[in-house]
Amino acid sequence: MTHSVSHAEDYQAVFTGKVLEELQAVLQRYPTKQAALLPTLWIAQREHGWISDRIMAEVAEVLGLTPAYVKGVVTFYTMYHQHPVGKNFVQVCTTSPCNICGAEAVLKALLEQTGAGDAGATSPDGKWTIVEVECLGACGFATPVLVNDDFIESVTPEKVPDIVRKYR
């Protein structure tokens, strides 16, 4: 682990009170504690915004796993943020079916109009992180864009200004 002791003292544990109760309910669904890892990480990300090394250590502790094991799982899945992201995390599908329907132009418009600039980077005002993702499973509604948990279908470059205005 990379955190220092003083850092650890500042750390506010995620799994206390109501969140801990929520975790207890999750554990009831599985015969092993380990199986609750993905849902536990989802809760951690919802509470903290991203999955830091310290949170991985806490998750490991509550589930009886090692921090290294948890990190191995976190890094396998693309939806757990290993770094802080902007207030609006935007996923744009650019796989073939969306690609031939103009997905790259949608991505470009989002990068320009939010000020994020580069795919994966966060805009200077901290409001936007735009990422290019593989198939979102809505190919008949090209181009699908996921803004946080809002799944927006049939996005074209013309619709980008409205999206930026809505979530800014």
Added chain:
Amino acid sequence: MGFPHKPHPKETVVLSQYFGDAEARTHKGWVKRGGYEALSQVLKMEPAAVTDIVKESGLRGRGGAGFPTGLKWSFMPKDKKRPHYLCVNADESEPGTFKDREIMRWTPHALLEGTAIAAHAIRAEVAYIYIRGEFTEPWTIMEQALADANAAGVFGKIKVYLHRGAGAYICGEETALMNSIEGKRGNPRIKPPFPAAAGLFGMPTTINNVETLAAVPHIIKRGAAWYKGLCLSNPKSTGTKLFSVCGHVQRPGNYEVTMGFPLKDLIYDMCGGPPAGRTLKACIPGGSSVPILTREETEACLLDYEGVVEKGSMLGSGGVIVFDDSADMVYQIMRLTKFYAHESCAQCTQCREGTAWTTKILERLLGGQGKTNDLDLLLDLAENMTGKTICVLSDSCAAPVVSGIKKFRGEFDAYLAGKRQPVMVG
């Protein structure tokens, strides 16, 4: 029906009857439409009798492999000594496929009913529905439907839980899906042992696709003979199938047709064909993992498991990707291999290296830096990526490369000869 479009007269509407009907999402609305009648009937039956009906119907797995569903259920141990599990594969991530999403959005109770019926048939106490992490809306709808179904007590002793994926195409592979539920990295497992012997938590397990299970209540209610009778061509392919059509067509969407339906009619009559002034160039009929068909093959293809194989591809998940004459096949094939390179779990060398190098070579070719033997190199790589790994992700990456070079070689040669404007990618 061709959601989000009006139903087409040539469709055979069974699974998609209530797409677009928000009331059907509610427990009350579903019961009003005859929902959960099949389940209450099944809960009074012997599990083996349920399996026999499904076997007799000819239903085959709709996730891509087309394995007979009843036969799969019958592989579960007869003498029950350990817990049995059912996993529902709702990790729909195959490029071109978006049918399970619509089933969950509009008819969540159809899936829950089919899930409970299957759990009863295989004598599973617990069923996990694995929904991909990006499906936020279907998740919310399924969560509500599950809460309502539980409140109504429709499942008897069977427990149904939702499990959210976290962004990994490979978790749609059944053994990777089980690892993911167990809280592990989604690496596929070596088979054997098969899931019916040692699956989730090492216990006997069956994994079924969403569309497969959504068809089961209809089979129970209307009978195996009715389902078997839904067949336009080969008797080994029965029932209806949802085809997700996307890419260069005027009306993309989900269309439900009887097995054996002509692909040509699906693309031209139902979807309106390519945009005005454009002509059909190629089609991937079963999700991005299957070989590409030329226009001639597409127009002569019948949509059932055998019919598509006869034309040199596979029915797969029923995700139909249409390319018109404006599509750059070299670029699109690179975009597909890039998908597989991104999604490789990296445990097998052939796949980890093969998907990445295939993509790099295609990018170099597109950038005007191709070498004369690059096509041979790509085919050699594809050969080494086929049938040599734990799962078929690697094979899936090779399929569009091999069929693409074979059928659209002129486009590859044009880049090699500097006759096409280089495209900067990477």
